[in-house]
Amino acid sequence: MRYMVAGQDRLLTQMRRGTLEYCVLALLRQEERYGFDLVRALGSVDGMVTSEGTIYPLLSRLRRDGLVSTTWEESPTGPPRRYYRLTPKGHKALGEFVQEWQRFRDAVDRFVEGGER
Amino acid sequence: MNGTRHREVGEYLRRLQRSMKDLPAERRDEIIAEIEEHIDEDLAGQPTATDADVRNVLERVGDPDEIAAEARERFGVRATTFGTPWLEVIALVFLVIPFLGWIVGMVLVWVSQVWTTREKVMATVIVPGGVIASSLLTIGSGRGSLGPSEAAVLSITLFLGIPAALYLGIRLRAATR
Numbered sequence: 001m002r003y004m005v006a007g008q009d010r011l012l013t014q015m016r017r018g019t020l021e022y023c024v025l026a027l028l029r030q031e032e033r034y035g036f037d038l039v040r041a042l043g044s045v046d047g048m049v050t051s052e053g054t055i056y057p058l059l060s061r062l063r064r065d066g067l068v069s070t071t072w073e074e075s076p077t078g079p080p081r082r083y084y085r086l087t088p089k090g091h092k093a094l095g096e097f098v099q100e101w102q103r104f105r106d107a108v109d110r111f112v113e114g115g116e117r
Numbered sequence: 118m119n120g121t122r123h124r125e126v127g128e129y130l131r132r133l134q135r136s137m138k139d140l141p142a143e144r145r146d147e148i149i150a151e152i153e154e155h156i157d158e159d160l161a162g163q164p165t166a167t168d169a170d171v172r173n174v175l176e177r178v179g180d181p182d183e184i185a186a187e188a189r190e191r192f193g194v195r196a197t198t199f200g201t202p203w204l205e206v207i208a209l210v211f212l213v214i215p216f217l218g219w220i221v222g223m224v225l226v227w228v229s230q231v232w233t234t235r236e237k238v239m240a241t242v243i244v245p246g247g248v249i250a251s252s253l254l255t256i257g258s259g260r261g262s263l264g265p266s267e268a269a270v271l272s273i274t275l276f277l278g279i280p281a282a283l284y285l286g287i288r289l290r291a292a293t294r
Contacts, residue, residue, distance in 0.1 A: 024246065035151055035154060035155055035159040036154070036155050037160065039155065043177075050179070050183070051177065051178060051179025051180065051183060052175070052177050052178050052179060053133075053152050053155075053178040053179040053181075053184040054179060054183060054184055054187040055192075056148045056151045056152055056155070057144075057148055057184065057187045057188035057191045057192070058149075058187075058191055059194065060144055060147050060188075060191070061191040063286050064144075077161065078157070078158065078161045079154075079157070080282075081154070081158075082151065082154065085282065094192070107159070
């Protein structure tokens with residue numbers, strides 16, 4: 001028998017979904033990447049994504065919101081690839097999130113890691 | 118690609134197309150095109166892929182229904198039901214019957230996953246709202262006992278289940294089209 005707060009599964013799913021988009025933006029902060037590469041980078045970290053395909057609806061959404069843009073570039077091996085890059089709006093959104101996230105994470109850690117220090 | 122796309126990949130992409138058919142065409146086509154590129158890219162990296170390898174690739178990409186659900190969530194599209202929504206139709210029939218019928222109808226409405234919470238709330242408050250309003254009017258008229266006209270107003274409000282059912286019926290058609 002597992003003991004869980006009501007709705008815990010749902011909360012974890014929502015937390016993952018809400019933060020995933022910033023992980024995508026963060027992966028694009030230094031360099032542009034093509035979809036496959038981006039998805040592999042996210043998938044290589046345990047607990048981040050359930051299946052690779054679910055990232056594409058997010059990418060589509062980020063593009064529609066103007067946080068990322070795409071360009072086609074030739075690939076040395078196969079067909080041309082769609083590269084994603086951060087727009088200025090995307091940079092700004094990421095910067096704001098990072099600040100808030102650090103505050104939030106520190107606050108939660110303070111309680112869940114064995115009381116105040 | 119090189120024209121020898123694996124049969125299972127084609128089958129997978131058709132399933133994906135079906136799962137996402139309620140999404141805006143432009144978004145759907147874009148997502149499917151990218152997933153197709155993803156699969157091609159993955160397979161291009163393993164030129165000697167066996168059937169089992171191909172299945173592995175598709176498994177990692179994930180269940181089409183799950184991808185479609187994620188897309189609905191990201192684009193704020195509600196899930197559509199196909200075929201006759203029996204639960205909802207039965208709920209509407211009960212709703213128009215005053216008292217017990219209305220209660221049963223309301224329970225079914227809240228069980229349903231087709232209507233949004235907002236629509237459910239709207240439909241729920243119509244009848245009690247009408248009864249309360251007409252009671253206040255009756256009390257406000259200053260007489261202690263119910264006259265025949267007040268009783269008539271009160272009993273008419275009990276049939277406010279009909280507009281509530283109509284409203285939900287219209288929303289239901291929009292959701293199942």
